[in-house]
Amino acid sequence: MDSLHKRIVALADLHGRNRESLLPILQGVVEYDNYLSQKSMVEISKELDLPASEVYGTATFYSFLEHRKMGKFIIRICKTISCSMKGKNQILLAIKEMLKIEIGQTTQDGRFSLVETNCLGWCHKAPAMVINHEVFTDLTPEKVREILGEYMKKEI
């Protein structure tokens, strides 16, 4: 709680305390926690002197501002047409089998969350996914297993 409060104060110092600062502050919290807890949204509303409902309403509008608890690494796999027709489902299957989770779920160790997302802008190198901000394209089931293998070794 204390550390969350401190971080939000620091973000408000950096971005300002007006309405225009809201998105950068929300993004700053997500960058650190991977999601926006109710606590964090209430804290932000106090810091910016906004109704908590406004903060919640804004945060939940944007798909990258998750408001459910997420794992350290959020795998977003593109489901829009080009990726979908270039074998997105096989990629998804490989990930599900490897991590033993379904779409929208997080692994028990809190390392990975799996979600689908709309067009990532890599249609010419489909299928594509991002893990946090890192982009992976021209995926195959073998390639995706290799990538996840690397992420499993990372410290969290």
Next chain:
Amino acid sequence: MIEQHLLLKRVDFIFVQDTDWEKILQKSIHKPKQELINELISSELKGRGGAGFPTGLKWKLTSEAAGDEKYVICNADEGEPGTFKDREILTRVPYKVLTAMAVCGYIVGAKNGIIYLRGEYKFLEKPLKDAINEFSYFCNKINLDFTIRIFMGSGAYICGEETALFESLEGKRGEPRNKPPYPSISGFRKKPTVINNVETLAHTYTIFKYGAKKFYDLGVQYSRGSKLFSISGDTPKPGIYELELGMSLQDFVDEFGDGDTKAVQVGGASGFLVPRKKFHETAIGYQGKLVGISLPTGGSMMLFNSCRSMYNLLDNYLEFFREESCGQCTPCRIGCQQLLAGIKAVKKGERPAPYLDKLLKLSETMQYTAKCGLGQSVANSFASIVENFREEMIY
């Protein structure tokens, strides 16, 4: 007038590396503003995001708008399915876009520029910041009072709509505003604002560098100049290509198809699906006096071969729209849900085939009544797919 198309021609302006941006910036800001505006107007450059508003006119209107506080915004919220050209521009030639923004600032009287970068392109933030720092250093050196900052989006297709983008910049939900007032009068912070697509800005750089004529000489009638095309789907050579506007879709398919092209989606999910039988009569550009159909596009060209189900295509688009609709106006919020539920029901046999006609009427209603381009354009792909591939929707 007889049918007339240009042959497909590759052009290379946008991605040509040059080291002239300092010179072009310095030269431009010492020219009379009216001269620069006239240059842009005579080039007949139109907005390359897809809507095709004349760029010169946009800058002129903002320059004439009252007020000291104005803004120049670069729309890099590239979210249309099948579009990925803006990312390449910002990766490979960011200085062209920054220069164009500064020249625009000089013309309209703005001291601040903002690049609204989509959250999916977060990895671009750092290199773009570096480019901006270098650029600002030069602006300081020549005493040009113009600063550019990046604002990160957070994953919302609708924020590519200009007024939704302003709302997002102001820290709110990205819900489009009523128009008018238009951005040239009341945009970001309710101040006069120029908002252009990344590619449009890059083209103005070409025009400032070579003059309007070189640009105008390319293309046909109302579609002048070149355009970047993002090509994906069933093609042996997916990627980004700069092509002269006005080519026929048949020529395009001959060049980029895999020999079995069944249909091409021109302009992304919000654009039109053109079936094989209409390739000959379709040109790529803004509607003019030419015989046949001209389709404008933000540059998304997706090819589908005969293995692809057009039902799956429409289902995918509608799911996209249902999720990306901001939910503010009823026609779009409910319409997208109902269109998707409707085609699923017809496919499963829960509804009779003539139900598709009711859905077509619904999409037409959305076209007339939705508040912004998202809801209005769902009918484009919906009608062009259902009308041309009706049997695939049913069986």
